[in-house]
Structures are given as C-alpha cells and as structure tokens.
Amino acid sequence: MTHCFPEAIIKPLGDSALIVQLGEGISPSIHQKVQALSMLLNTYPFDGFVESVPAFNNITIHYDPVLVLNHLANNQPSLTSFQIVCSNVNELIQHIDDSQKLEARLVEIPVLYGGEYGPDLDDVASYHNISPEEVIRIHTQSECLVYMLGFAPGFPFMGGMDERIATPRRETPRLSITPGSVGIAGKQTGVYPLETPGGWQIIGRTPLDLFRPDLSPPTLLQAGDKIKFVQISPEEYHTYKEKKR
Amino acid sequence: MTVKVLNQGLLTSIQDLGRYGSQKYGVIVSGAMDKYSLRVANLLVGNKENEGALEITLLGTSLQFEKDMLIAITGGDLLASIDGEKAPTWRPVLVRKGSVLQFKSPLKGCRAYVAFAGGIAVPEVMGSKSTYLRAGIGGFKGRALQKEDVLEFGEMNRLSTSLFHQLNKRNNDFTWAVNYDALINLQQTQTIRVIRGTEFDRFDEKSKRTLFNEPYTLTTQADRMGYRMEGPPLSLATEFELLSEGVTHGTIQVPPNGQPIILMADRQTTGGYPKIGQVITADLPSIGQLQPTANIHFKEISHKEAERELLKKEQIINEIKIGVRFKGLYL
Numbered sequence: 001m002t003h004c005f006p007e008a009i010i011k012p013l014g015d016s017a018l019i020v021q022l023g024e025g026i027s028p029s030i031h032q033k034v035q036a037l038s039m040l041l042n043t044y045p046f047d048g049f050v051e052s053v054p055a056f057n058n059i060t061i062h063y064d065p066v067l068v069l070n071h072l073a074n075n076q077p078s079l080t081s082f083q084i085v086c087s088n089v090n091e092l093i094q095h096i097d098d099s100q101k102l103e104a105r106l107v108e109i110p111v112l113y114g115g116e117y118g119p120d121l122d123d124v125a126s127y128h129n130i131s132p133e134e135v136i137r138i139h140t141q142s143e144c145l146v147y148m149l150g151f152a153p154g155f156p157f158m159g160g161m162d163e164r165i166a167t168p169r170r171e172t173p174r175l176s177i178t179p180g181s182v183g184i185a186g187k188q189t190g191v192y193p194l195e196t197p198g199g200w201q202i203i204g205r206t207p208l209d210l211f212r213p214d215l216s217p218p219t220l221l222q223a224g225d226k227i228k229f230v231q232i233s234p235e236e237y238h239t240y241k242e243k244k245r
Numbered sequence: 246m247t248v249k250v251l252n253q254g255l256l257t258s259i260q261d262l263g264r265y266g267s268q269k270y271g272v273i274v275s276g277a278m279d280k281y282s283l284r285v286a287n288l289l290v291g292n293k294e295n296e297g298a299l300e301i302t303l304l305g306t307s308l309q310f311e312k313d314m315l316i317a318i319t320g321g322d323l324l325a326s327i328d329g330e331k332a333p334t335w336r337p338v339l340v341r342k343g344s345v346l347q348f349k350s351p352l353k354g355c356r357a358y359v360a361f362a363g364g365i366a367v368p369e370v371m372g373s374k375s376t377y378l379r380a381g382i383g384g385f386k387g388r389a390l391q392k393e394d395v396l397e398f399g400e401m402n403r404l405s406t407s408l409f410h411q412l413n414k415r416n417n418d419f420t421w422a423v424n425y426d427a428l429i430n431l432q433q434t435q436t437i438r439v440i441r442g443t444e445f446d447r448f449d450e451k452s453k454r455t456l457f458n459e460p461y462t463l464t465t466q467a468d469r470m471g472y473r474m475e476g477p478p479l480s481l482a483t484e485f486e487l488l489s490e491g492v493t494h495g496t497i498q499v500p501p502n503g504q505p506i507i508l509m510a511d512r513q514t515t516g517g518y519p520k521i522g523q524v525i526t527a528d529l530p531s532i533g534q535l536q537p538t539a540n541i542h543f544k545e546i547s548h549k550e551a552e553r554e555l556l557k558k559e560q561i562i563n564e565i566k567i568g569v570r571f572k573g574l575y576l
Contacts, residue, residue, distance in 0.1 A: 011443045014523035015551040017493045019443060026488065038269075053268045053491040053514055060491025062268070065526075065552055066559050080552050149271040150489055150515030153380055157489060193271075194380060211271075213370055213382045219270040 046088035047071035112237040113204035120201040144227040154193035154210035154219035161189040173199035207240035250394040254306030259384035262295040264373035268514040275375035278533030282320035286360035289317035291405030297374030298360040315362035321354020336422040339412040354431035354534035362405035366397040430531040433539040442520035452479040469511040478503025492516040495524030525551040
C-alpha cells in the first residue's frame with residue numbers, strides 16, 4: 001500500500017543537511033512517523049547518508065553532497081546533490097505506513113526524591129498547594145514518552161508528564177546541576193546527564209548514568225522509549241551507586 | 246618515542262573530521278574548526294585525511310620532539326618556529342630529535358593544525374579521535390593538552406616513510422608547498438556566503454535585508470561551540486515558538502535579543518532558535534579562522550551555487566592528494 005504524505009515537507013538545512021517535516025506540534029502519532037522514517041533511513045541508507053536526528057515532528061538528515069554526487073550515474077549530470085537526496089527520501093517516505101510499528105521499550109528510572117537530591121521539591125509542592133508526597137505520587141504515575149535526545153548527550157525531551165505538576169522554570173538558573181538530577185520545566189520533565197547550568201525545578205536524582213560513552217548505544221534512553229519514574233530510598237540509591245563501581 | 250608538551254598554550258586539543266553517527270543520542274560532532282587545513286596537514290604527511298591532529302588556538306603552545314618526526318603545519322599563521330627559526334608551513338617538514346616547535350602569536354587566522362606522520366596514538370571513542378571537551382571523552386584523556394603531557398604516535402605507512410626518507414636525504418629541503426588561497430581565507434574581514442535558513446521567511450522584511458547588507462562583528466563570546474555576533478538586531482515578523490530540532494555546523498540562529506549566533510564545531514545537536522541562514526560548507530573552514538572583533542559580511546547565494554563551491558574545493562583537495570602521492574612515491 002502506498003500512502004502519500006501531503007504533510008511531508010523537505011527543507012534544506014544548508015548544503016549538507018535537510019529537515020523532513022512530518023507534521024505539526026507534539027503528538028505520539030507524529031512521533032510514530034518520525035520513528036518509522038528514522039528506522040527506514042538506517043535500514044536503507046542512501047549513498048552519501050551520514051546520519052539522521054529525530055525531533056518532535058521532523059527528522060534532520062545529514063549527508064555528504066560530494067559522496068552523493070560521486071555515486072551518481074554519468075547520465076544525470078544536471079541533478080544537484082539536494083535533488084538526489086530528496087528523491088531518495090521521498091521514496092522512503094512512501095513506506096512510512098508500511099513499516100512495522102516498533103515495540104516501545106519501557107524503561108524504569110529509579111529516583112530519590114526531595115532533600116539535597118531534589119532541592120526544589122518543596123517549592124513545586126507549594127506552587128501547586130499540594131504536599132511533596134503528592135508531587136512524587138503524580139510524577140511516578142505519569143508514563144512519559146521520549147520524543148528525542150538533544151541539548152546534552154543522553155538528555156531526553158519527554159512528553160506525557162501529568163500537567164497537575166507542571167511548574168515554571170526557576171527565576172534564577174543554577175550555575176551547576178549534578179548529573180542525574182530529575183527536573184520539571186513547564187509541562188516537561190527530564191533528567192540531566194552531565195553537569196550543566198540550568199533553570200529546571202530539581203525534584204530528585206537518579207543513580208543511573210544517562211550517558212555511558214563506553215557502551216553501544218551510548219545512552220540509557222533512546223527516542224521512542226516509554227519512561228516510568230520509580231521512587232527509591234536513600235539506601236537503595238546508594239546500593240545502585242555501589243553496584244556501578 | 247614521543248612528543249612532550251612544554252606549554253599547552255591557550256587551547257590545544259586533538260581533533261579529526263568529527264564524531265558522526267551519534268547525534269541522535271545528543272552526542273555532538275566536534276572535530277576541527279578548519280577542516281580543510283586539518284585534511285591538508287594530514288595529506289602532507291601521508292596520513293588519511295581524517296586522522297587526528299593537533300588544533301592549536303592563537304598562541305603559547307610549545308612541543309618538544311624526542312625523535313626525528315615527519316609533520317606538517319597548516320591553518321592560521323601563528324608564527325610557528327622550530328628552535329627559534331621560522332618553521333616551514335603547508336609542506337612536509339622533518340623535525341629533528343630534541344627540537345622545540347613553538348607557536349608565538351597569531352599573524353593571520355586563529356587556529357593552526359599540526360599533523361604527525363602515523364597519526365596521534367589515542368583510542369577512538371565512538372569512531373573518532375576528536376576531543377569532546379564538555380563530556381570529557383575522546384582526544385587525549387578527554388581533555389585539552391596540558392604541560393608535561395606526552396603524545397605517542399602510530400606506525401608510518403609507505404607514503405609517510407617515503408616522504409620521511411626523501412626529506413632526510415635532502416636535509417629537509419622541499420621546494421613545494423600548498424597554496425591555500427583558494428581553500429581558506431585567513432583575513433579578519435570576510436565575506437561569508439550564506440543560504441537562506443529554514444525560518445528565513447519568518448523574519449520581518451527589514452531583518453531579511455539587514456542580514457545581507459550590514460556588517461556583523463564577532464564578540465569575545467566566540468569559541469569552538471559558537472560565535473555570538475554583534476550588529477543591527479534581527480527580528481521575527483510575528484513571534485512564534487519553535488520546537489527543538491536538528492541544527493548543523495554554520496547554522497545562523499537568532500535568539501530573542503536579535504543578535505545572531507553562528508554554530509561551530511562543538512555545537513549542540515539540536516536547537517530551538519529560529520534559523521535565519523546557513524553558512525555554506527565551503528566557507529566553514531574560513532570562519533573557523535576568525536578571532537573576536539573580526540568583521541563579517543554575509544552574502545546570499547543559491548543552494549546550487551553552494552554545492553558547486555563545495556565541489557570546487559573538493560577538487561583542490563583531490564589535487565593536493567595526488568600531488569603529495571606523486572612527490573612521495575615517484576621522486
């Protein structure tokens with residue numbers, strides 16, 4: 001079955017990359033299309049394909065224009081590299097609906113909430129006029145979806161957090177946030193993989209490493225994963241940390 | 246046998262052509278700021294062009310050689326000297342055991358590259374020797390070089406060995422050097438060619454004209470990650486929120502203050518600011534040679550012309566490659 005995607009738009013991002021727009025806004029159904037095209041590209045890479053980077057509703061394709069043209073048959077000298085890549089990508093787009101839906105992984109992220117590990121938990125609670133325990137309960141009940149990774153290695157952009165605990169960023173960002181910190185910014189929740197400055201409300205910390213450059217893939221989470229946060233005790237937190245050593 | 250770092254200078258790190266294939270995990274590309282200079286440096290010593298080499302920033306770096314070595318120095322002219330004598334650049338050079346290579350100060354450009362025959366012996370991390378400074382991986386122990394560090398090197402291939410012996414026989418006399426003029430521009434006032442960015446049409450009419458008519462200056466916030474520019478502010482026709490999405494080397498994004506930022510080698514993989522333009526790939530190495538206070542004029546060209554410019558430069562690199570091979574193996 002071929003299904004045409006009238007909503008798919010290809011925009012050049014300079015002369016060595018392009019963005020394939022597969023819809024507007026953030027939704028699990030558009031995310032499915034992004035995931036499907038991502039998989040198709042990695043399974044059937046065109047000549048000169050470098051890599052693809054999925055985002056909320058589009059996918060950026062990096063390619064090497066020189067390699068694309070080197071593979072070109074001599075009888076099509078007037079085509080540009082961009083035109084060739086577009087036709088390759090359009091071909092793959094036709095198969096988005098045919099491709100098998102990927103079974104989402106469910107990843108549990110253990111979190112030690114509050115105290116020195118989650119210094120903003122109380123602020124988030126009082127912002128919503130609920131108890132810190134209630135914030136934790138709502139946070140651990142949400143099932144989140146990792147739409148994309150970006151900003152830092154292994155940093156998940158997630159959707160699906162219960163909006164009852166949506167909280168604006170801190171007025172003054174912290175200069176340094178400890179890796180593993182779990183935070184809330186607006187309707188988003190996320191985990192910091194590296195020590196960075198940041199303005200998110202930090203409500204807890206996970207003992208897991210989100211970025212692990214020695215392993216393949218180098219990140220704990222990947223686009224398409226489903227996430228559940230699980231509350232752990234200080235003892236459990238330290239047991240996790242010990243195990244890593 | 247090795248090279249010892251006597252002084253690390255401002256910022257000296259190992260870079261190659263970048264760490265590709267992991268951007269979907271949020272792992273940045275890194276790599277040389279001036280890729281043409283890195284590629285030529287490698288070619289001149291018989292290496293693969295994507296071998297890891299040293300990227301030296303502005304001044305201060307000093308290296309001591311503990312054996313005879315074949316190297317090449319390219320990129321910006323940072324007044325390199327070997328034992329106090331002006332060092333030959335853009336050609337293969339034999340450095341003698343005990344000699345000291347020093348970079349004094351920038352005469353032209355901002356970054357010099359030193360390639361070593363056989364390549365620098367550091368492990369590849371995720372397929373690259375480039376240093377990812379912020380995450381502490383790749384390169385030399387995941388960091389910039391420091392005083393007292395000791396570099397080791399790989400085995401020389403047939404071409405490198407042949408170049409080495411020729412230079413040894415002729416007492417380092419080499420009558421040929423690469424003319425880099427057609428590859429990179431080391432001036433601090435440059436016209437940089439740009440294709441329209443993905444959100445170009447979202448900017449107001451005045452801003453669209455301003456970008457290509459008014460000069461922009463590099464501020465002191467210019468590093469391997471990006472260049473903050475200063476000039477007439479650019480504004481959107483109507484405010485809108487852009488979700489984070491892929492960006493690339495040379496993306497010109499405009500944050501709410503209206504002052505454009507050019508994303509460079511250590512850029513993040515994704516960004517959420519509107520993209521007004523995109524520096525063409527063929528001009529990226531030239532902007533890698535800019536210093537703070539440099540002046541840029543952006544000039545619009547078509548996507549097709551950008552591809553043509555890239556192919557032209559690729560042709561030059563190819564000629565250099567063939568030239569070195571010929572000199573190395575047949576003379």
